[in-house]
Amino acid sequence: MSATAETVRAIAMALPATTEKPCWGTPAWYVKGKIFARILDDEVASVVVKVDFDERAALVQEDPSVYAVTPHYEGYPMVIVRLGKVRRADLEERLVEAWRFSAPPKLLKEFDSH
DSSP: OOOOHHHHHHHHHTSTTEEEEEETTEEEEEETTEEEEEEOOSTTOEEEEEOOHHHHHHHHHHOTTTEEOOGGGTTTTEEEEETTTSOHHHHHHHHHHHHHHHSOHHHHHHHHTO
């Protein structure tokens, strides 16, 4: 079963201190005011998530059918995830890691202690 924006929403909203609000006209998810994921308005149903540059390079090299970077995102620590191609477990991992990348240290400490 393909992931959808609703799949992204369910995973993201289950993470502590997450809020949803539009960004450039599409749903986006924030932790303590910092964006960590946003649905893209594209023809292939994608979400862009925060990731460090080294991890992004590895993901794109490992599976370019799922992960991509457009010229717009080259300078940002973000990777595009194609929802129709990604396994749910991998999507969940990407979203949790994106949340961790954006969450403040105190919240990470609380999250890791549970």
